[in-house]
Amino acid sequence: MAGRLTSSPGAARKSAQPDPTSADTKTRILDAAEQLFMEHGFEATSLRQLTTAASVNLAAVNYHFGSKEELFQAVLTRRLDPMNQERIELLQKVEREAQGKPASCEKILFAMLIPALRLARDERRGGSNFLRLLGRAYADPAPFIRHFLSEQYAEMIGRYKEAFLRALPQLSRQELTWRLHFVMGALSYTLAGTDALKLFAQVAPGEKENDELLLQRLAPFLVAGLKAPPLGDTRKLELVSGD
């Protein structure tokens, strides 16, 4: 048996150009996995098609990552870690600029959206492919994916919740928890979308509906939802009354 976990295996190589075929084996696997997991999902992507697409040997995945599951986590962590770190830093900057006063709801939300948008526009970091993968991972029932994501998101979400609580003092902590849930839902569903959009059709096909325009439409929707009067302030909804 080769020394699979004795030391970080990829330590021998030196540089990595953005050339698709000449890159590091590890990187080639990650790139192909990002693409294929996004297109077909985790379960429906086989290591054989993945390693073929990456032009590496079948055994390379288990050698470099240990297992298919660990590969999936590596694919996510490569982009998610820096993105969430950037979100935290941006939030800190927003709060610094507010000088003790609560930052505005809009600015907090933008601090959350901007790193996602930057990532989507950066082809060197997977472009919008990765965000679509992330949106789908969010809805995946596999327990290891759910546990992994909740760990990756816990700190970032916690910090944003505190910031929103100060910006929206009329909301109880519980009410805000729900609304952040809705925000993440609309966001991840939208990012995962593209073809789901065809449900609603009529988006002019020639028009470049790029990610920036998308978030420009999403932001006002979410800000208005976050600022809506909480449940108790309006009359109770009459749901499920008799016909």
Add this chain to the structure above:
Amino acid sequence: MAGRLTSSPGAARKSAQPDPTSADTKTRILDAAEQLFMEHGFEATSLRQLTTAASVNLAAVNYHFGSKEELFQAVLTRRLDPMNQERIELLQKVEREAQGKPASCEKILFAMLIPALRLARDERRGGSNFLRLLGRAYADPAPFIRHFLSEQYAEMIGRYKEAFLRALPQLSRQELTWRLHFVMGALSYTLAGTDALKLFAQVAPGEKENDELLLQRLAPFLVAGLKAPPLGDTRKLELVSGD
């Protein structure tokens, strides 16, 4: 070979009680499939565990439904068809009561949510299990699922879009298309949720956060988002400016 597709195979039986083990074979398969597809997703659910859970023979799925994919569609269609039909009827009722004037945004939205809520509360129709399955199906990349869902939803969504257009004349058709997309995102993500909620934790564990309360929180959020001023009315968001 038995006459697999010569006539509707289940036509010999007569009555079906809600007893879990004494029901129709077809029904037992559908019930088990609903549960397992919800828990593990389509790909990760094997016909062997499914037929074992339903206490039927392995071959019964192919005999009664033809294939695993067709079974999945049958699981969806059993609940989705009536629910979307109810949504359409409820919308017609709302528009009738408005007597020519555009119906209010709230009422249109409620007409969409109420059938989902009714289904969620009806244990005989799968309760909230099915809605969770539906939320996950919405994010599934498998093409046959996406095509199937877009067909199932096309008419309902189209009618609601026209109604919302009248209720929200300040929105362009394109803007509304996006907002309905966000609405469906928040809705399906929320319905698929349950354990995703633990991302945000702190929802008191003893408290019965049932589906009614959930939609009571979701509705004001969505209404506010739908009514938000469209993009052009506010200053352009300054995304991705330099630091």
Add this chain to the structure above:
DNA sequence: GGATGATTCAAACGAGCGTTTGAATCGGAC
């Protein structure tokens, strides 16, 4: 230039998959 450890490779492993088969069984009609 031989030793050493990291990496790649072809091949195989055992398991589980969706589906098919053909016989056994059932239940009502005649």
Add this chain to the structure above:
DNA sequence: GTCCGATTCAAACGCTCGTTTGAATCATCC
């Protein structure tokens, strides 16, 4: 009581899966 189509059943088919193995290759240092 016999027939017949509908249904159930145990067994197998062919295939693909993720993973493992042990030898071959490569790069590096002494």
